[in-house]
Amino acid sequence: MSTLIMKFGGTSTGSEYALNRATELVFAQTGQWDHVIVVVSAMDGVTNLLLDCAELSLSSDFSAWEEKISLLRERLEGMIRSIFDGDRSRQPLLDLIYRRMVDLTNICQQIRIKGSIDPQDLDEIAALGERINAHVFSALLCKRGILSQAVEAINLIVTDTCHQSASPIQPETDACIKTLLSPLLAADTIPVVTGFIGATPEGKTTTLGRGGSDYTAAIIGKSLGADEIWIWTDVDGIMSTDPKLTSRARLIPEISYQEVYKLSYYGAKVLHPKTIRPACEDNIPIWVKNTFNTGSEGTRISKSQKPAMDTITAITGYINVILFTVQVEPGRELLMIKDQIHKHLVNRGIHILLSSLQEDEYTVSFAFDRKFLRRAIQVLIEAPILGSFDVPISQVQSTDNMAIIAIIGSEIHTSNIIQLKISTLLEKTGVHTHLMDRDTTPDCLVYLVNKNDVMTAIKNIHDEVIIHEQMIPFKAPSPIHHSELTLT
Ligand code: ADP
Ligand code: ASP
Numbered sequence: 001m002s003t004l005i006m007k008f009g010g011t012s013t014g015s016e017y018a019l020n021r022a023t024e025l026v027f028a029q030t031g032q033w034d035h036v037i038v039v040v041s042a043m044d045g046v047t048n049l050l051l052d053c054a055e056l057s058l059s060s061d062f063s064a065w066e067e068k069i070s071l072l073r074e075r076l077e078g079m080i081r082s083i084f085d086g087d088r089s090r091q092p093l094l095d096l097i098y099r100r101m102v103d104l105t106n107i108c109q110q111i112r113i114k115g116s117i118d119p120q121d122l123d124e125i126a127a128l129g130e131r132i133n134a135h136v137f138s139a140l141l142c143k144r145g146i147l148s149q150a151v152e153a154i155n156l157i158v159t160d161t162c163h164q165s166a167s168p169i170q171p172e173t174d175a176c177i178k179t180l181l182s183p184l185l186a187a188d189t190i191p192v193v194t195g196f197i198g199a200t201p202e203g204k205t206t207t208l209g210r211g212g213s214d215y216t217a218a219i220i221g222k223s224l225g226a227d228e229i230w231i232w233t234d235v236d237g238i239m240s241t242d243p244k245l246t247s248r249a250r251l252i253p254e255i256s257y258q259e260v261y262k263l264s265y266y267g268a269k270v271l272h273p274k275t276i277r278p279a280c281e282d283n284i285p286i287w288v289k290n291t292f293n294t295g296s297e298g299t300r301i302s303k304s305q306k307p308a309m310d311t312i313t314a315i316t317g318y319i320n321v322i323l324f325t326v327q328v329e330p331g332r333e334l335l336m337i338k339d340q341i342h343k344h345l346v347n348r349g350i351h352i353l354l355s356s357l358q359e360d361e362y363t364v365s366f367a368f369d370r371k372f373l374r375r376a377i378q379v380l381i382e383a384p385i386l387g388s389f390d391v392p393i394s395q396v397q398s399t400d401n402m403a404i405i406a407i408i409g410s411e412i413h414t415s416n417i418i419q420l421k422i423s424t425l426l427e428k429t430g431v432h433t434h435l436m437d438r439d440t441t442p443d444c445l446v447y448l449v450n451k452n453d454v455m456t457a458i459k460n461i462h463d464e465v466i467i468h469e470q471m472i473p474f475k476a477p478s479p480i481h482h483s484e485l486t487l488t
Protein backbone atom coordinates (compact mmCIF):
# COMPACT_ATOMS: atom_id res chain seq x y z
CA MET A 1 0.00 0.00 0.00
CA SER A 2 1.57 3.30 -1.03
CA THR A 3 0.60 6.36 1.01
CA LEU A 4 1.31 10.02 0.34
CA ILE A 5 0.69 12.99 2.65
CA MET A 6 0.28 16.33 0.84
CA LYS A 7 0.35 19.45 3.01
CA PHE A 8 -0.67 22.84 1.65
CA GLY A 9 0.32 26.01 3.52
CA GLY A 10 -1.49 29.33 3.74
CA THR A 11 0.12 30.74 0.62
CA SER A 12 -0.94 27.63 -1.33
CA THR A 13 -4.60 28.09 -0.37
CA GLY A 14 -4.94 31.86 0.11
CA SER A 15 -6.67 32.76 -3.15
CA GLU A 16 -8.99 31.25 -5.72
CA TYR A 17 -6.03 30.75 -8.05
CA ALA A 18 -3.95 29.05 -5.34
CA LEU A 19 -6.80 26.77 -4.25
CA ASN A 20 -7.38 25.70 -7.84
CA ARG A 21 -3.68 24.92 -8.30
CA ALA A 22 -3.50 23.00 -5.03
CA THR A 23 -6.53 20.84 -5.81
CA GLU A 24 -5.14 20.20 -9.33
CA LEU A 25 -1.96 18.92 -7.69
CA VAL A 26 -3.96 16.52 -5.50
CA PHE A 27 -5.95 15.38 -8.52
CA ALA A 28 -2.69 14.60 -10.34
CA GLN A 29 -1.58 12.25 -7.54
CA THR A 30 -4.82 10.34 -7.00
CA GLY A 31 -4.07 7.59 -9.49
CA GLN A 32 -0.41 7.34 -8.46
CA TRP A 33 -0.80 6.21 -4.84
CA ASP A 34 -3.11 3.80 -3.00
CA HIS A 35 -3.87 6.47 -0.41
CA VAL A 36 -3.53 10.26 -0.44
CA ILE A 37 -4.14 12.35 2.68
CA VAL A 38 -4.28 16.14 2.48
CA VAL A 39 -3.37 18.46 5.37
CA VAL A 40 -4.21 22.17 5.08
CA SER A 41 -3.40 25.21 7.15
CA ALA A 42 -5.54 28.33 7.28
CA MET A 43 -5.63 30.60 4.22
CA ASP A 44 -2.77 33.08 4.00
CA GLY A 45 -3.02 35.77 6.73
CA VAL A 46 -6.21 34.35 8.29
CA THR A 47 -4.59 33.11 11.53
CA ASN A 48 -3.01 36.54 12.07
CA LEU A 49 -6.37 38.24 11.43
CA LEU A 50 -8.08 35.93 13.92
CA LEU A 51 -5.46 36.62 16.59
CA ASP A 52 -5.75 40.37 15.90
CA CYS A 53 -9.49 40.07 16.61
CA ALA A 54 -8.68 38.52 19.99
CA GLU A 55 -6.27 41.36 20.86
CA LEU A 56 -8.69 44.03 19.63
CA SER A 57 -11.56 42.63 21.68
CA LEU A 58 -9.77 44.04 24.73
CA SER A 59 -9.26 47.51 23.26
CA SER A 60 -11.59 50.41 23.98
CA ASP A 61 -12.02 50.97 20.23
CA PHE A 62 -14.90 48.58 19.63
CA SER A 63 -15.31 49.57 16.00
CA ALA A 64 -11.77 48.39 15.14
CA TRP A 65 -12.68 44.92 16.37
CA GLU A 66 -15.95 44.82 14.44
CA GLU A 67 -14.19 46.06 11.33
CA LYS A 68 -11.61 43.25 11.55
CA ILE A 69 -14.29 40.58 11.85
CA SER A 70 -16.24 42.04 8.89
CA LEU A 71 -13.06 42.19 6.83
CA LEU A 72 -12.34 38.54 7.51
CA ARG A 73 -15.93 37.47 6.83
CA GLU A 74 -16.10 39.44 3.57
CA ARG A 75 -12.82 37.95 2.32
CA LEU A 76 -13.89 34.37 3.07
CA GLU A 77 -17.44 34.77 1.77
CA GLY A 78 -16.20 36.54 -1.37
CA MET A 79 -13.93 33.62 -2.20
CA ILE A 80 -16.65 31.04 -1.62
CA ARG A 81 -19.17 32.96 -3.76
CA SER A 82 -16.69 33.12 -6.59
CA ILE A 83 -15.20 29.59 -6.41
CA PHE A 84 -18.48 27.77 -5.84
CA ASP A 85 -20.66 29.90 -8.12
CA GLY A 86 -23.61 27.68 -9.08
CA ASP A 87 -22.26 24.73 -7.04
CA ARG A 88 -24.31 22.95 -4.39
CA SER A 89 -21.50 23.31 -1.80
CA ARG A 90 -21.80 27.08 -1.89
CA GLN A 91 -24.60 27.55 0.67
CA PRO A 92 -23.32 24.97 3.20
CA LEU A 93 -19.88 26.65 3.07
CA LEU A 94 -21.38 30.13 3.55
CA ASP A 95 -23.35 28.75 6.51
CA LEU A 96 -20.15 27.25 7.94
CA ILE A 97 -18.34 30.58 7.68
CA TYR A 98 -21.28 32.30 9.36
CA ARG A 99 -21.17 29.79 12.26
CA ARG A 100 -17.40 30.13 12.69
CA MET A 101 -17.72 33.93 12.73
CA VAL A 102 -20.41 33.63 15.43
CA ASP A 103 -17.97 31.41 17.41
CA LEU A 104 -15.27 34.05 16.97
CA THR A 105 -17.57 36.84 18.11
CA ASN A 106 -18.69 34.85 21.15
CA ILE A 107 -15.16 34.05 22.30
CA CYS A 108 -14.08 37.66 21.78
CA GLN A 109 -17.05 38.87 23.81
CA GLN A 110 -16.14 36.50 26.65
CA ILE A 111 -12.57 37.85 26.56
CA ARG A 112 -13.96 41.37 26.77
CA ILE A 113 -16.10 40.49 29.80
CA LYS A 114 -13.18 38.73 31.55
CA GLY A 115 -10.82 41.58 30.68
CA SER A 116 -8.01 39.16 29.82
CA ILE A 117 -7.04 36.58 27.22
CA ASP A 118 -5.79 33.16 28.22
CA PRO A 119 -3.85 30.79 25.96
CA GLN A 120 -6.90 28.54 25.69
CA ASP A 121 -8.96 31.40 24.18
CA LEU A 122 -6.17 32.05 21.68
CA ASP A 123 -6.15 28.40 20.63
CA GLU A 124 -9.96 28.32 20.15
CA ILE A 125 -9.70 31.43 18.00
CA ALA A 126 -6.57 30.51 16.03
CA ALA A 127 -8.04 27.08 15.16
CA LEU A 128 -11.00 28.63 13.31
CA GLY A 129 -8.93 29.35 10.18
CA GLU A 130 -8.04 25.69 9.62
CA ARG A 131 -11.58 24.67 10.63
CA ILE A 132 -12.87 26.67 7.68
CA ASN A 133 -10.18 25.90 5.13
CA ALA A 134 -10.32 22.09 5.37
CA HIS A 135 -14.01 22.21 4.43
CA VAL A 136 -13.37 24.61 1.54
CA PHE A 137 -10.52 22.47 0.18
CA SER A 138 -12.49 19.26 0.50
CA ALA A 139 -15.54 20.78 -1.23
CA LEU A 140 -13.30 21.91 -4.09
CA LEU A 141 -11.93 18.38 -4.48
CA CYS A 142 -15.53 17.08 -4.58
CA LYS A 143 -16.32 19.72 -7.22
CA ARG A 144 -13.52 18.18 -9.30
CA GLY A 145 -15.16 14.77 -8.91
CA ILE A 146 -12.77 13.44 -6.25
CA LEU A 147 -14.30 11.74 -3.21
CA SER A 148 -13.21 13.73 -0.20
CA GLN A 149 -14.11 14.58 3.38
CA ALA A 150 -12.94 17.32 5.74
CA VAL A 151 -11.59 16.04 9.07
CA GLU A 152 -11.09 18.37 12.02
CA ALA A 153 -7.97 17.33 13.92
CA ILE A 154 -9.73 18.12 17.20
CA ASN A 155 -10.90 14.52 16.87
CA LEU A 156 -7.55 13.24 15.61
CA ILE A 157 -4.54 14.74 17.38
CA VAL A 158 -4.76 14.19 21.16
CA THR A 159 -2.40 16.58 22.91
CA ASP A 160 -1.20 17.69 26.32
CA THR A 161 -2.59 20.91 27.80
CA CYS A 162 0.33 23.12 26.77
CA HIS A 163 -1.82 25.62 24.87
CA GLN A 164 -0.20 27.36 21.88
CA SER A 165 2.61 24.81 21.77
CA ALA A 166 0.93 21.49 22.46
CA SER A 167 2.55 18.09 21.92
CA PRO A 168 0.67 15.02 20.77
CA ILE A 169 0.13 12.12 23.16
CA GLN A 170 1.34 9.35 20.88
CA PRO A 171 -0.69 6.17 21.57
CA GLU A 172 -4.02 8.04 21.74
CA THR A 173 -3.21 10.08 18.63
CA ASP A 174 -2.18 6.95 16.71
CA ALA A 175 -5.39 5.20 17.68
CA CYS A 176 -7.60 8.16 16.67
CA ILE A 177 -5.80 8.59 13.33
CA LYS A 178 -6.23 4.92 12.48
CA THR A 179 -9.85 4.75 13.67
CA LEU A 180 -10.97 7.88 11.85
CA LEU A 181 -8.90 7.89 8.69
CA SER A 182 -8.73 4.19 7.79
CA PRO A 183 -12.45 3.83 6.90
CA LEU A 184 -12.22 6.92 4.67
CA LEU A 185 -9.12 5.60 2.93
CA ALA A 186 -10.70 2.18 2.50
CA ALA A 187 -13.61 3.93 0.77
CA ASP A 188 -11.19 5.77 -1.57
CA THR A 189 -12.11 9.08 0.04
CA ILE A 190 -9.37 11.67 0.47
CA PRO A 191 -9.37 13.06 4.00
CA VAL A 192 -8.60 16.79 4.15
CA VAL A 193 -7.27 17.27 7.67
CA THR A 194 -6.92 20.59 9.50
CA GLY A 195 -3.24 21.20 10.24
CA PHE A 196 -1.95 23.01 13.33
CA ILE A 197 -4.71 21.99 15.74
CA GLY A 198 -5.52 19.23 18.20
CA ALA A 199 -7.41 18.80 21.46
CA THR A 200 -6.69 17.65 24.99
CA PRO A 201 -8.21 14.33 26.16
CA GLU A 202 -10.97 16.51 27.71
CA GLY A 203 -11.72 17.97 24.28
CA LYS A 204 -10.24 21.47 24.75
CA THR A 205 -8.84 22.84 21.50
CA THR A 206 -5.05 23.22 21.38
CA THR A 207 -2.57 24.34 18.72
CA LEU A 208 0.86 22.90 17.98
CA GLY A 209 2.65 26.27 17.62
CA ARG A 210 2.71 28.82 14.78
CA GLY A 211 3.45 27.17 11.45
CA GLY A 212 2.46 23.82 13.01
CA SER A 213 0.57 22.36 10.03
CA ASP A 214 3.84 20.91 8.73
CA TYR A 215 4.11 19.04 12.04
CA THR A 216 0.55 17.69 11.65
CA ALA A 217 1.54 16.26 8.25
CA ALA A 218 4.50 14.44 9.84
CA ILE A 219 2.45 13.15 12.80
CA ILE A 220 -0.14 11.67 10.43
CA GLY A 221 2.57 10.41 8.07
CA LYS A 222 4.24 8.49 10.88
CA SER A 223 0.97 7.06 12.23
CA LEU A 224 -0.12 5.77 8.83
CA GLY A 225 3.35 4.57 7.77
CA ALA A 226 3.37 6.99 4.82
CA ASP A 227 5.93 6.54 2.05
CA GLU A 228 6.46 10.26 1.51
CA ILE A 229 5.38 13.63 2.90
CA TRP A 230 5.11 16.51 0.43
CA ILE A 231 5.05 20.04 1.83
CA TRP A 232 3.67 22.45 -0.78
CA THR A 233 4.60 26.10 -0.30
CA ASP A 234 5.39 29.30 -2.22
CA VAL A 235 9.12 28.75 -2.85
CA ASP A 236 11.00 26.14 -4.89
CA GLY A 237 12.14 24.18 -1.83
CA ILE A 238 14.71 24.63 0.91
CA MET A 239 17.04 27.38 -0.27
CA SER A 240 20.51 28.50 0.82
CA THR A 241 18.78 31.37 2.66
CA ASP A 242 15.34 32.97 2.77
CA PRO A 243 14.76 33.98 -0.88
CA LYS A 244 12.96 37.08 0.40
CA LEU A 245 16.35 38.35 1.65
CA THR A 246 18.38 37.93 -1.51
CA SER A 247 17.55 37.05 -5.08
CA ARG A 248 20.73 34.96 -5.11
CA ALA A 249 19.28 32.29 -2.79
CA ARG A 250 19.74 28.86 -4.39
CA LEU A 251 17.69 25.69 -4.24
CA ILE A 252 19.21 22.85 -2.20
CA PRO A 253 18.10 19.68 -4.05
CA GLU A 254 18.93 17.32 -1.17
CA ILE A 255 19.47 17.97 2.51
CA SER A 256 19.60 15.91 5.69
CA TYR A 257 16.94 15.87 8.42
CA GLN A 258 19.56 17.20 10.86
CA GLU A 259 20.48 20.21 8.73
CA VAL A 260 16.86 21.19 8.09
CA TYR A 261 16.11 20.82 11.78
CA LYS A 262 18.86 23.31 12.58
CA LEU A 263 17.80 25.67 9.82
CA SER A 264 14.21 25.77 11.02
CA TYR A 265 15.15 25.84 14.71
CA TYR A 266 17.11 29.02 14.03
CA GLY A 267 14.29 30.76 12.20
CA ALA A 268 13.83 29.49 8.61
CA LYS A 269 10.04 29.54 8.41
CA VAL A 270 9.87 27.14 5.48
CA LEU A 271 9.35 24.12 7.76
CA HIS A 272 8.29 23.82 11.40
CA PRO A 273 11.25 22.28 13.30
CA LYS A 274 9.06 19.66 15.02
CA THR A 275 8.18 18.19 11.61
CA ILE A 276 11.56 16.51 11.38
CA ARG A 277 11.42 14.08 14.29
CA PRO A 278 8.42 11.89 13.34
CA ALA A 279 9.67 11.66 9.74
CA CYS A 280 13.28 10.96 10.70
CA GLU A 281 12.31 8.26 13.24
CA ASP A 282 10.67 6.22 10.48
CA ASN A 283 12.95 7.41 7.68
CA ILE A 284 10.06 8.97 5.73
CA PRO A 285 11.41 11.36 3.08
CA ILE A 286 9.95 14.87 3.15
CA TRP A 287 9.79 16.86 -0.08
CA VAL A 288 9.36 20.63 -0.07
CA LYS A 289 7.79 21.76 -3.34
CA ASN A 290 6.48 24.93 -4.95
CA THR A 291 2.72 24.95 -5.61
CA PHE A 292 3.26 27.63 -8.26
CA ASN A 293 6.29 26.12 -9.98
CA THR A 294 5.98 22.41 -10.52
CA GLY A 295 8.83 22.60 -13.03
CA SER A 296 11.18 22.61 -10.04
CA GLU A 297 11.57 19.20 -8.41
CA GLY A 298 11.90 20.71 -4.93
CA THR A 299 14.08 19.62 -2.01
CA ARG A 300 14.29 16.07 -0.72
CA ILE A 301 14.92 15.82 3.02
CA SER A 302 16.21 12.45 4.19
CA LYS A 303 19.04 10.72 6.03
CA SER A 304 21.30 11.60 3.12
CA GLN A 305 25.05 11.20 3.37
CA LYS A 306 27.03 14.05 4.79
CA PRO A 307 28.14 16.80 2.41
CA ALA A 308 31.84 17.53 2.04
CA MET A 309 33.76 19.22 4.86
CA ASP A 310 34.35 22.97 4.83
CA THR A 311 31.09 23.70 3.08
CA ILE A 312 28.17 25.82 4.12
CA THR A 313 24.73 24.51 3.28
CA ALA A 314 22.62 27.47 4.33
CA ILE A 315 22.33 30.53 6.54
CA THR A 316 19.37 31.76 8.54
CA GLY A 317 18.54 34.35 11.16
CA TYR A 318 16.29 35.04 14.09
CA ILE A 319 15.32 38.58 15.04
CA ASN A 320 13.75 39.96 18.24
CA VAL A 321 16.18 38.17 20.49
CA ILE A 322 16.94 39.11 24.09
CA LEU A 323 20.06 38.11 26.02
CA PHE A 324 20.11 37.30 29.75
CA THR A 325 23.50 37.42 31.44
CA VAL A 326 23.85 35.99 34.95
CA GLN A 327 26.76 37.17 37.11
CA VAL A 328 28.12 34.34 39.24
CA GLU A 329 30.40 34.48 42.31
CA PRO A 330 34.05 33.70 41.40
CA GLY A 331 34.98 30.14 42.16
CA ARG A 332 31.56 28.62 41.37
CA GLU A 333 31.22 25.83 38.83
CA LEU A 334 30.18 27.88 35.75
CA LEU A 335 29.44 24.99 33.42
CA MET A 336 27.15 23.31 35.93
CA ILE A 337 25.31 26.59 36.60
CA LYS A 338 24.87 27.20 32.87
CA ASP A 339 23.52 23.68 32.31
CA GLN A 340 21.11 23.87 35.25
CA ILE A 341 19.63 27.23 34.25
CA HIS A 342 19.45 26.07 30.63
CA LYS A 343 17.52 22.97 31.71
CA HIS A 344 15.03 25.02 33.74
CA LEU A 345 14.40 27.44 30.88
CA VAL A 346 13.91 24.63 28.35
CA ASN A 347 11.60 22.70 30.72
CA ARG A 348 9.33 25.72 30.77
CA GLY A 349 9.10 25.71 26.98
CA ILE A 350 11.64 28.48 26.32
CA HIS A 351 13.33 28.05 22.94
CA ILE A 352 16.98 28.78 23.76
CA LEU A 353 18.91 30.06 20.75
CA LEU A 354 22.33 30.38 22.29
CA SER A 355 23.91 29.71 25.67
CA SER A 356 27.46 30.43 26.60
CA LEU A 357 29.77 31.01 29.55
CA GLN A 358 32.47 33.63 29.92
CA GLU A 359 35.09 32.29 32.33
CA ASP A 360 37.03 35.56 32.65
CA GLU A 361 33.90 37.53 33.59
CA TYR A 362 32.19 34.83 35.69
CA THR A 363 29.02 35.07 33.66
CA VAL A 364 26.68 32.69 31.88
CA SER A 365 24.39 33.91 29.10
CA PHE A 366 21.22 32.75 27.36
CA ALA A 367 19.63 34.21 24.24
CA PHE A 368 15.99 33.55 23.35
CA ASP A 369 13.05 35.04 21.47
CA ARG A 370 11.75 38.18 23.17
CA LYS A 371 8.26 36.66 23.33
CA PHE A 372 9.55 34.42 26.16
CA LEU A 373 10.75 37.35 28.30
CA ARG A 374 7.99 37.21 30.90
CA ARG A 375 8.22 33.44 31.21
CA ALA A 376 12.02 33.55 31.56
CA ILE A 377 11.78 36.11 34.36
CA GLN A 378 9.23 33.89 36.11
CA VAL A 379 11.51 30.87 35.76
CA LEU A 380 14.44 32.74 37.26
CA ILE A 381 12.39 34.21 40.10
CA GLU A 382 10.30 31.16 40.89
CA ALA A 383 12.83 28.42 40.46
CA PRO A 384 15.07 27.83 43.44
CA ILE A 385 17.84 27.60 40.88
CA LEU A 386 19.41 31.02 41.34
CA GLY A 387 19.04 30.84 45.12
CA SER A 388 20.82 27.51 45.21
CA PHE A 389 23.82 29.15 43.52
CA ASP A 390 23.63 32.27 45.76
CA VAL A 391 22.82 34.39 42.73
CA PRO A 392 20.31 37.18 43.48
CA ILE A 393 17.96 38.06 40.61
CA SER A 394 19.55 41.55 40.59
CA GLN A 395 22.63 39.84 39.17
CA VAL A 396 20.73 39.03 35.98
CA GLN A 397 21.17 41.61 33.24
CA SER A 398 19.14 41.73 30.06
CA THR A 399 20.23 43.10 26.69
CA ASP A 400 17.48 43.79 24.18
CA ASN A 401 17.45 44.33 20.39
CA MET A 402 19.67 41.37 19.57
CA ALA A 403 19.48 38.84 16.73
CA ILE A 404 20.90 35.43 15.93
CA ILE A 405 22.65 34.27 12.78
CA ALA A 406 22.98 30.51 12.28
CA ILE A 407 25.25 29.02 9.64
CA ILE A 408 24.64 25.39 8.82
CA GLY A 409 27.19 23.03 7.30
CA SER A 410 28.78 19.66 7.86
CA GLU A 411 31.26 19.63 10.80
CA ILE A 412 31.39 23.39 10.43
CA HIS A 413 32.49 23.94 14.02
CA THR A 414 35.86 22.36 13.30
CA SER A 415 36.41 24.30 10.09
CA ASN A 416 38.84 27.08 10.88
CA ILE A 417 38.74 28.22 7.23
CA ILE A 418 35.01 28.93 7.35
CA GLN A 419 35.12 30.54 10.77
CA LEU A 420 37.94 32.82 9.67
CA LYS A 421 36.12 33.81 6.48
CA ILE A 422 32.97 34.63 8.38
CA SER A 423 34.65 36.64 11.13
CA THR A 424 36.72 38.57 8.55
CA LEU A 425 33.63 39.39 6.53
CA LEU A 426 31.63 40.44 9.59
CA GLU A 427 34.47 42.68 10.71
CA LYS A 428 34.89 44.19 7.25
CA THR A 429 31.18 45.02 7.07
CA GLY A 430 31.14 46.53 10.57
CA VAL A 431 29.01 43.82 12.19
CA HIS A 432 29.94 43.33 15.83
CA THR A 433 29.42 39.79 17.18
CA HIS A 434 28.58 39.78 20.86
CA LEU A 435 28.80 36.04 21.39
CA MET A 436 29.38 32.91 19.41
CA ASP A 437 28.24 29.37 20.15
CA ARG A 438 30.01 26.48 18.47
CA ASP A 439 29.83 23.95 21.26
CA THR A 440 26.27 22.71 21.11
CA THR A 441 26.29 21.09 17.68
CA PRO A 442 28.96 20.17 15.14
CA ASP A 443 26.83 21.26 12.17
CA CYS A 444 26.04 24.80 13.14
CA LEU A 445 27.74 28.07 14.06
CA VAL A 446 25.58 30.54 15.96
CA TYR A 447 26.43 34.24 16.37
CA LEU A 448 24.70 36.89 18.46
CA VAL A 449 24.64 40.29 16.72
CA ASN A 450 22.73 43.57 16.98
CA LYS A 451 19.22 43.36 15.52
CA ASN A 452 19.99 46.23 13.13
CA ASP A 453 22.90 44.31 11.60
CA VAL A 454 21.27 40.94 11.03
CA MET A 455 19.89 41.38 7.49
CA THR A 456 23.14 42.87 6.16
CA ALA A 457 25.16 40.14 7.83
CA ILE A 458 23.05 37.30 6.43
CA LYS A 459 22.99 38.79 2.95
CA ASN A 460 26.75 39.41 2.94
CA ILE A 461 27.70 35.99 4.29
CA HIS A 462 25.27 34.34 1.89
CA ASP A 463 26.31 36.21 -1.23
CA GLU A 464 30.05 36.48 -0.49
CA VAL A 465 30.83 33.19 1.23
CA ILE A 466 28.14 30.74 0.10
CA ILE A 467 27.37 31.90 -3.43
CA HIS A 468 30.47 33.74 -4.52
CA GLU A 469 32.79 30.95 -3.48
CA GLN A 470 30.31 28.34 -4.70
CA MET A 471 30.60 26.45 -1.48
CA ILE A 472 27.29 24.62 -1.76
CA PRO A 473 27.98 21.19 -3.16
CA PHE A 474 25.64 20.50 -6.04
CA LYS A 475 24.63 16.88 -5.70
CA ALA A 476 21.62 17.08 -7.98
CA PRO A 477 19.60 13.85 -7.86
CA SER A 478 19.05 12.26 -11.26
CA PRO A 479 15.56 13.59 -12.13
CA ILE A 480 16.71 17.20 -11.76
CA HIS A 481 18.16 18.92 -14.81
CA HIS A 482 20.78 21.57 -14.19
CA SER A 483 18.80 24.07 -16.23
CA GLU A 484 16.24 24.03 -13.40
CA LEU A 485 18.85 25.04 -10.85
CA THR A 486 19.50 28.48 -12.26
CA LEU A 487 19.57 31.43 -9.89
CA THR A 488 16.37 33.38 -9.52
P1 ADP B 1 3.40 28.13 4.09
O1 ADP B 1 2.28 29.12 4.09
O2 ADP B 1 3.44 27.33 2.84
O3 ADP B 1 3.45 27.29 5.34
P2 ADP B 1 5.60 29.70 5.13
O4 ADP B 1 5.45 31.17 4.95
O5 ADP B 1 5.35 29.16 6.48
O6 ADP B 1 4.72 28.98 4.02
O7 ADP B 1 7.08 29.25 4.68
C1 ADP B 1 7.55 29.57 3.40
C2 ADP B 1 8.46 30.77 3.49
O8 ADP B 1 9.64 30.41 4.22
C3 ADP B 1 9.00 31.25 2.17
O9 ADP B 1 8.11 32.14 1.53
C4 ADP B 1 10.32 31.91 2.53
O10 ADP B 1 10.24 33.32 2.58
C5 ADP B 1 10.59 31.42 3.95
N1 ADP B 1 11.96 30.89 4.13
C6 ADP B 1 12.81 31.24 5.13
N2 ADP B 1 13.97 30.63 5.00
C7 ADP B 1 13.90 29.84 3.90
C8 ADP B 1 14.81 28.94 3.26
N3 ADP B 1 16.04 28.71 3.72
N4 ADP B 1 14.38 28.31 2.14
C9 ADP B 1 13.13 28.51 1.66
N5 ADP B 1 12.23 29.36 2.22
C10 ADP B 1 12.60 30.02 3.33
N1 ASP C 1 -2.25 28.68 10.32
C1 ASP C 1 -1.22 28.44 11.30
C2 ASP C 1 -0.28 29.63 11.39
O1 ASP C 1 -0.48 30.63 10.70
C3 ASP C 1 -0.47 27.16 11.05
C4 ASP C 1 0.34 27.08 9.77
O2 ASP C 1 0.35 28.01 8.97
O3 ASP C 1 1.02 26.05 9.58
O4 ASP C 1 0.62 29.62 12.19
Ligand code: MG
Nearest residue numbers: 009211269270
Ligand atom coordinates in the same frame (compact mmCIF):
# COMPACT_ATOMS: atom_id res chain seq x y z
MG1 MG D 1 4.43 27.37 7.19
